[in-house]
Amino acid sequence: MSRLHKKFEEEHEEHIDESWLIPYADILTLLLALFIVLFASSEIDKTKFRSIMEAFQSELTGTKIESTYSGLSVNQKGELDKDIIIEPAPAKESAPPTNEAEDAELDNLKAQLEKYIAANNLEAVVTLQDTRRGVEIALKDVLLFDSGKAVLKESSFTTLSAIVKLVNTLPNPISIEGHTDNVPIGNAAYTSNWELSSARAVSVLHYFASQSIAENRMQFTGHGEFQPMYPNDTAENRQANRRVNIVILRESK
Numbered sequence: 580m581s582r583l584h585k586k587f588e589e590e591h592e593e594h595i596d597e598s599w600l601i602p603y604a605d606i607l608t609l610l611l612a613l614f615i616v617l618f619a620s621s622e623i624d625k626t627k628f629r630s631i632m633e634a635f636q637s638e639l640t641g642t643k644i645e646s647t648y649s650g651l652s653v654n655q656k657g658e659l660d661k662d663i664i665i666e667p668a669p670a671k672e673s674a675p676p677t678n679e680a681e682d683a684e685l686d687n688l689k690a691q692l693e694k695y696i697a698a699n700n701l702e703a704v705v706t707l708q709d710t711r712r713g714v715e716i717a718l719k720d721v722l723l724f725d726s727g728k729a730v731l732k733e734s735s736f737t738t739l740s741a742i743v744k745l746v747n748t749l750p751n752p753i754s755i756e757g758h759t760d761n762v763p764i765g766n767a768a769y770t771s772n773w774e775l776s777s778a779r780a781v782s783v784l785h786y787f788a789s790q791s792i793a794e795n796r797m798q799f800t801g802h803g804e805f806q807p808m809y810p811n812d813t814a815e816n817r818q819a820n821r822r823v824n825i826v827i828l829r830e831s832k
Contacts, residue, residue: 681830684749688827689714691745701738713751713828716742717808720779720821727766729778731786739783743790746827753787753797754826755780760817761804777801783823 689707692714696705704722708715723735731739746753757776769775780799788794809816 678830681751685709685714685751685827685829688745688749692716692742695741695745699738699741705738710826711829712754713826716825716827718783718823718825719818720823721818723783723823724779727764727769727775729769729775729782731782736786739786740790742825743787743792746825747790747792749827750796751830752828753792754824754828755784755787755797755799756824756826757799757801758806758808758820758822758824759804760807760820761811762817772803773801775801776803779823783825 692707704719706717757780759772759776764772764775780801784797784799807820809819811817
C-alpha cells in the first residue's frame with residue numbers, strides 16, 4: 580500500500596519550468612552592458628542618467644518609478660511616455676534684443692544727417708557712425724572751437740542748429756562727449772586735457788539746451804586724450820582726435 584501511495588505522489592508532482600529566467604537575465608545584462616558602453620563614450624545629463632537607471636531598476640523589480648527629472652516619466656515597461664516634451668538645450672547668451680521700431684527711427688535720423696552733411700559739404704569735419712550705443716555724430720574741433728578754447732564759434736551755430744532739429748524728432752537720450760589729442764594743454768584756463776574736453780562738451784550741451792532740447796535728456800563726459808580715434812602720431816590724426824561726439828543713444832541697448 581505504501582508503494583502505491585508513493586508512486587501516485589511521484590506521478591502527480593509538478594515541476595515549474597524556470598529555465599526562461601536565464602536568457603531573460605542574460606538579455607538584461609547585455610542591455611545594461613551596452614548602456615554602460617554608450618554612456619562611457621558620450622556625455623549625458625546626470626539627472627537624465629539617474630532617470631534611465633531608475634527605469635532599469637523598475638524593470639528588474641517590476642515596480643513603476645517616477646523620475647524626478649522635470650518632464651520625464653518612465654512607465655512600467657521602462658519606456659518614455661509618449662506625451663513627454665523634451666525641452667531643447669538653452670541657446671548661448673546672445674546680445675540683448677533691439678527694438679525694431681527704434682532701429683528704424685535711428686536709421687532714418689542717420690539718413691537725414693547724411694543728406695545734410697553732403698548738401699553742406701561737411702564731410703571733412705562731420706562723420707557719422709551707427710554703433711551699438713546709437714548714432715554717433717563726430718564734430719572736429721576746428722568746426723566748433725578755436726585752438727585751446729571751449730567757447731563755440733558763431734560759425735558753428737548753423738550746423739549745430741540743423742543737428743538739433745533732426746535730433747529733436749526723437750525722444751532718445753543724448754550723450755555729449757569731449758575728446759582731445761595727447762598734446763598737453765598749457766594755458767591759464769585749462770590745466771589738463773580732461774578739463775578742456777569737459778568744457779567743450781558742456782558748451783555744446785548748453786547750446787542744445789538753448790535750442791529747446793530737454794536738459795534731462797542730456798549728459799556730458801570729458802575723455803581727454805584717452806579715447807583717440809587714431810594714433811596720435813601725425814598732425815592729421817591728432818586733428819581727427821580733437822572732437823566732440825554727439826551720441827543719440829539707443830533706449831533698448
